[in-house]
Amino acid sequence: MDAVAQSVVHRWLAEALALMVEHEAELGRLDAAAGDGDHGATMVRGLRAASAALTGATGSSGQLLQQAGAAFADAGGASGALVGALLATAGQQLGDGPCDLPTVTAALRAGADQVARLGKAQPGDKTLLDALYPFLRALAAPPPTQSLTVAWKAALPAAEQGAAATSSLVARRGRAAKLGARSLGHPDPGAVSITYLLRALLATEL
Amino acid sequence: MDAVAQSVVHRWLAEALALMVEHEAELGRLDAAAGDGDHGATMVRGLRAASAALTGATGSSGQLLQQAGAAFADAGGASGALVGALLATAGQQLGDGPCDLPTVTAALRAGADQVARLGKAQPGDKTLLDALYPFLRALAAPPPTQSLTVAWKAALPAAEQGAAATSSLVARRGRAAKLGARSLGHPDPGAVSITYLLRALLATEL
Amino acid sequence: MTVLYNDPTHFREELIEGFVAAYGRLVRRVPDASGVIATQPRPRSQVALVIGGGSGHYPAFCGYVGPGLASAAVMGNVFAAPSAEQIYRVTRAAAGDGGVLFCYGNYSGDVLNFDLAEQRCQAEGLEVRTVRVTDDVASAPQGEESERRGIAGDFFVFKIAGASAARGDDLETVARLAQKANDQTRSFGVAFGGCTLPGQSAPLFVVEPGQMELGLGVHGEPGIQSSHLRPAHEIAGLLLETLLANAPAALPPRVGVLLNGLGSTQYEELFVLYKDVHRLLVAAGLAPYHPVVAEMVTSLDMAGCSLSLCWLDDELLPLFDAPCTSAAYTKF
């Protein structure tokens, strides 16, 4: 059992929750544009449930992430199921492995692929994948020996640009997909919230 | 049959309707203050129904007023029943009599008394009676030989002052009575609309 | 806002036509009158229960016409009592040989018009009795119960009167039981926003953000008093305290309960409120019986709700439980 890595998951959840609460109203407004306005509330609910589930929990980072994912999923909605699966699958892939760049990248990729599978979504469908996949590509750029923190920080703009670029996409998955061209002109709320989840990890001083 | 008097009722109805349409929104607002906002609409509906009923009708002024009252009553609401009864009773009392000051005054008094009886209302209860009775008192002041038009014109301010003075009364009859002190500060809509009915007669050049 | 209409002066006529077109399996139009009558024939000897009032309160009044409930409903214009003439015509169409019970909310316009119609019917030899619903404790103090106006308590009074008529009770009995249901019913409500009449663009009253109105009327009348908005559980306490302070004396604890939405208050909000209402009812020693949380007497699109309690003694209970069918309320 890896005491440092374990506390990373705890600290990340705390940072992510704080960041999400800060942006809850903004995410609600983004979701209201072509959806039902609850994305901020659902993300906050999911992170609260995950934090609560991990109170006093011990285990590897992988195990803790899996637990966090299961609790997050119980927040319901599309993002509960998808972000929950993202965390749980990444945790499963991570297992007892080290929190280094190649292992974490592979874990996140497994999570993203699971989201794509469950949601039957592809890049370009205006979903959280449009922030996640650019981020994964950017993470894969540096040499595998690079520090996770440095690589993560360097990759973050790719996620943020990916999220911003969803403004000019027409939604093909999720609630907004039913509105056709009306989904144009606003970034996808799920893509934006993913950038907050990713950014929160930096504040935990890996 | 009195052809001149008959056309007075027709012309009065036309003038009253025009005046009421002009003030419909105002009467609605007055009624909304402590009631349900429909007094203007009900008065207009009643006058429209009365006009329609009298289209092509012939008879004495008394008979025509009776018909007008019956049609007005079908507008429903408190004011439909009361103003309808006012007109019908006045018409009945007027009968085939002349349209001179004593006869018309007696007819209007009979109508007002019928309103008080039906509505179980007294002066001071903040109802249309608080415009009608001061008007009747003022009509009784000049000698019986005075022209109806002159007397009517001279009495109108008494009705208007009576209506305005209802602002400082607490309603004891009608919808507004349930609101206690909340009915203070606005004149009674029924008292105000009665002044329009009375004023309309002047425009018909008796 | 009222947005769906054609000519506002034809609103009542069109809504009656639409109602009859939709629910022709239950009601038909009374020819040449603003009202509907149950299609299913009753034995001629049964008392005819005739209800009515202004429009704008659906399902009151036409939604309550059907077997086990009202025989007919007279429909006025929005928030205006139907005229005596219309009441007379509908009553004539509904009456058999058992006499007629008029049942309606205690408002000046309704009293005037129903009383005139009653006199006319009586003069023609038709026996008519009247029970006015006076459940709203906000509208007159104790000791003046009969001056109170009728709000959602209509539901209990109509249900019990309709069941009594349907089982064949005579007019005397139906009137007595309707009166008893009314005497054992109390309501109190709160409003969060006013309603807008068809053709008008401003609501009848506006409630400032963070405020509420206590003691609402169901015609867009503002409340008796303004107050600051509170969390749901405090509003539950307020509703219940007011009702219990005005409860009828010395009755067994079983109460029918109606938490009634006025129009634009969400059903989910009513359930959140009901959670604490129920808890407080039980804590007060009352036994809530088959509660109803729904829109049973509305006020166009007004925001707010009222709580009604009907003390169901052993005489009223089987009538409340009896089956009925109507557009708005079916029980079996």
Next chain:
Amino acid sequence: MTVLYNDPTHFREELIEGFVAAYGRLVRRVPDASGVIATQPRPRSQVALVIGGGSGHYPAFCGYVGPGLASAAVMGNVFAAPSAEQIYRVTRAAAGDGGVLFCYGNYSGDVLNFDLAEQRCQAEGLEVRTVRVTDDVASAPQGEESERRGIAGDFFVFKIAGASAARGDDLETVARLAQKANDQTRSFGVAFGGCTLPGQSAPLFVVEPGQMELGLGVHGEPGIQSSHLRPAHEIAGLLLETLLANAPAALPPRVGVLLNGLGSTQYEELFVLYKDVHRLLVAAGLAPYHPVVAEMVTSLDMAGCSLSLCWLDDELLPLFDAPCTSAAYTKF
């Protein structure tokens, strides 16, 4: 506006408690789960109909639980699908030996969570079938019917599936009939104003005065398209034209009709609208069968309405006609 609440994060929990407190004669809480189950026992061999979705749509979904309708409802947070975990727990509580039919509106979140729950149940040997409601013609073009979202058409699909399960049909048959009901149902709606989530102060969307939104969603999603507001009779024409242009091919003329209010649209307005809807239905050669004009699938306090038609062939008719009891819909 949502004004009646305590802590918005407890809104779902409190509304479930209030619903169960009020309608304990019909439903009970599934222990440790966000859902309710019918109190009246069914034969174990019967198919369990499990419905569900986000809260904010009452009477969908919990208001449809009872004999002849759904066996259980899973309740998500406001406008959020219930989680797979909750669906699993409620399904386990509802399932007998006859297998389970999941029935819900076709939304990404619901599909994800119900599918995950279905996989888990199947893995444990419990037979589950799924029928998604896809009635909203505005949400995907012809040829892509299965991509459409579910709105008020829920009512017909649940009613028919519930009646099929109640008469003892096997899972295969219940699923086939529910699918058929869905395939023969079309809806289209218009919105006049958005709704406000509990704890939020601004509505999800605003409709400018004199405008309306065509092709509403029941989650406060704006319409597919904005348009200028028209008189009721023109809106009736628009609703009907759109539905008829999207009608299923070659079916007999008898149609179930639901004119559904979303929350703050007045019942009286719906009847005014229905007058012309009915006329146009008949003029189009259709035979409206037992129309329902009511709030059957709401969207909090959203203003607007939708028209649903369900082509009732001889196989579906007796199921639509069958008796049922629930908090929101009772037929006998």
